[in-house]
Amino acid sequence: MKTTAGRFFEDYRVGEIIPHAIPRTVGTGERALYHALYPARHALHSADSFAQSCGLPTSPLDDLVAFHVVFGKSVPDISLNAVANLGYAEARFHRPVWPNDTLTARSTVIGVKQNSNGKTGVVWVHTEGFNQHGDLVLDFKRWVMLRKGNLDAPAPEAVLPELTTVVPAADLKIPHGLDFSRYDTGLAGSTHTAADYEIGEKIDHVDGVTIEEAEHMLATRLWQNTAKVHFDATNRDDGRRLIYGGHVISMARALSYNGLANAQMIVAINGGAHANPCFAGDTVRAWSEVLDIAPTTAPNVAAIRLRLVATTGDSGAFPLRGEDGKYRSDVLLDLDYWALMPA
Amino acid sequence: MKTTAGRFFEDYRVGEIIPHAIPRTVGTGERALYHALYPARHALHSADSFAQSCGLPTSPLDDLVAFHVVFGKSVPDISLNAVANLGYAEARFHRPVWPNDTLTARSTVIGVKQNSNGKTGVVWVHTEGFNQHGDLVLDFKRWVMLRKGNLDAPAPEAVLPELTTVVPAADLKIPHGLDFSRYDTGLAGSTHTAADYEIGEKIDHVDGVTIEEAEHMLATRLWQNTAKVHFDATNRDDGRRLIYGGHVISMARALSYNGLANAQMIVAINGGAHANPCFAGDTVRAWSEVLDIAPTTAPNVAAIRLRLVATTGDSGAFPLRGEDGKYRSDVLLDLDYWALMPA
């Protein structure tokens, strides 16, 4: 067979390093598309001049571009045939991706556990993305449920990795040179800096965007994510395509500008749940909750930890979980991340 | 409140300068998207070599990119909650926008007038766009009808700005170095130069483009225009989104290539009316009328003043107004602009 059917549960060994194919050069073309696909307005990713006033050499690509590209590279080797994407954790952004950087990725298997049904198992991987200098750009851990290809394959010894639920503020990587001492809140679009937010505060991001099939497919292809459920209408009786969860993340993050205009750079994703699938025709809204605020060592730069919730319902009602403790049916995404903001 | 609800009528004071947020770097990625979104074929914006043969250092971004970006920046401060965009005038293009330029914008309030109903009022602003060198790129005046947030707020003294209906030909800004002495009509795609057009002549641009929801949303986001009516299908009972008027302008202008291939650069927009709303599924056609032709001081460069009409009807019938003097229901746009063309 010349084509790749994808790996099954029994094909993973703890400690194995899986290099992912297809390095990718990203640049200002990808930046323009990001602005066309999402209502992205954070100034640092919009204008070279603003990024330079913050101590950076030029405007980096949106942090989520790095996430999507690295994640997309891992799909054929990790999750092409996943029964379920169960979660991710400890995503750390080590340095910005600059226009014309070339990204490569690899994953290390850090855990396996066969399920009691004998037909499926969970695989944990540590995925790392590098630029053309070999510098680590991004890493994260994720776990997926996979079918066994050979039901007679013996169950491997269970290895469960230790995962932290929150990247400690002290471990966040601040981009080299970042300095918010001369930060222009007028140009950024909001006077609200970290000092103005309180832990527990909830923010309704107000606006909604109705998603079209063409848009999410353009986005998902742009990240070279080839999972067929996103593209092939014949996979479902209703002809709809399941929207890549990262599309919802980017949409919600962009919508969060209205209320969090100064949360400029994502430096960590502590975890996330895609509570319900998203389909074309859904109108996505978002709300955020401030989970923590911490100082950093960079001039006038604070870290703010946020819960970002995407919903097809009324974002002003801050929907999350029902009385049964389960996610409500109108919740798409529950993301926990750290961003950098003027103190 | 961390989110912006937008300003109301009583929040504007004549003379106030409102700096707009989110500077924006535009480049060849935005150019590529412009060519994907519109059937844009004017040679000067298509090829560096053609622009250089016209005395320019390289191919500038389409003039309407500058317009859309600067207009988009003004939306959150001026028209987020507008009851109606009533008009614009005196748009002058002062210098081209080059790839990698960063645009900023500000508006000055130049007029206010409360309506007799006491519930709404009209605000006039003068909006200016600048590049990263602080040079004026574009300015225009526009007026919008806004609700009062506080009905008890006293009516301000009415100030009505003087607006010219047509930018005089002598005031048009010719890009530095522009020279049509060696203009290649073969490469441009038409032998018809200014000398071949007559005032009063009407041109049917023949072709039609049916608009999809995904396309106009990609375009409108690209300009960071966040007016919710363009994106949120839940705003209307029929689930359709109101298409940004600028999308119709760019579509009609691009269609006008067929008949006006040598009308290379827009240097002024004298005024425009969005006669009827445009929705996905509409097939947009266009026709033009030559309103004036004038010499300029640049070598072999003439200015041509054009009426550009976009219609969902038969462009060959040159639809405009009915017997009652009102725009026909199949007219989307009536735009009056100056372009530069070989003499």
Place this chain on the structure above:
Amino acid sequence: MKTTAGRFFEDYRVGEIIPHAIPRTVGTGERALYHALYPARHALHSADSFAQSCGLPTSPLDDLVAFHVVFGKSVPDISLNAVANLGYAEARFHRPVWPNDTLTARSTVIGVKQNSNGKTGVVWVHTEGFNQHGDLVLDFKRWVMLRKGNLDAPAPEAVLPELTTVVPAADLKIPHGLDFSRYDTGLAGSTHTAADYEIGEKIDHVDGVTIEEAEHMLATRLWQNTAKVHFDATNRDDGRRLIYGGHVISMARALSYNGLANAQMIVAINGGAHANPCFAGDTVRAWSEVLDIAPTTAPNVAAIRLRLVATTGDSGAFPLRGEDGKYRSDVLLDLDYWALMPA
């Protein structure tokens, strides 16, 4: 008339050279869009670093970008009013198109033959695309059936060009410097090099992509192809737009990555048939057949000749022709091309 109605059969003379309008600068913006529009994953067009490891100065634009742009330039002069695009042959890619190259095109009439009905005729042209240095980038021959505008125009003397059905392997142009000696199959995504393929072998590319109206219009406009059938829903009773055949070529070629990941560069298209029209809503799949394998003079570089078939049916059943010898109704495209692959 200022607009172009297009040429009719009697307007072509054998030997006439027709320069095409609108030079076009293409760059990394077009590359980003290509990756958004198609599931393109061949490493050499994805990453500068990979292209450099293959002896090239940087990553060229996808070879089909050059084809689409040059083809698009020829449409207004050759096929705007074609009754049928009958075929193409001898497409040779002479050198890569690099970011920021500017392409121009011209066609030479090489054959004419009036049909026996006296109302239509066939015109053969040789179309050439050049970069800004005047170097030939691409050439191909194609033939179209055109209506006569004046039925009384005398039939021209029939001239039928000699066309080869296959570009001989020895005539293929290998990009300057191309060297697959240090080719990294891990980064490319497949260990299968030319030595692993056998003539007659068929490969199911497995994946399917459902096409949306917005996507094919974005693509077709990007190539400045203005044939109205692709854009104007009022042309057909069912409101659908006929999809540009080149969109199907690019989609199928991108899908062929899964099974032909190392077929990096297209160097010739021997011929192609668009067996059935493609419409939005169709789910496109693809399969390939190895037609030939040949050595080249470049280090470790082999040429592989492939049949690429796009289908709306089951690609795993390798549909092509029915018992009557005609293309099956579920076949969209039957393309014959040469690509370069590590030996």
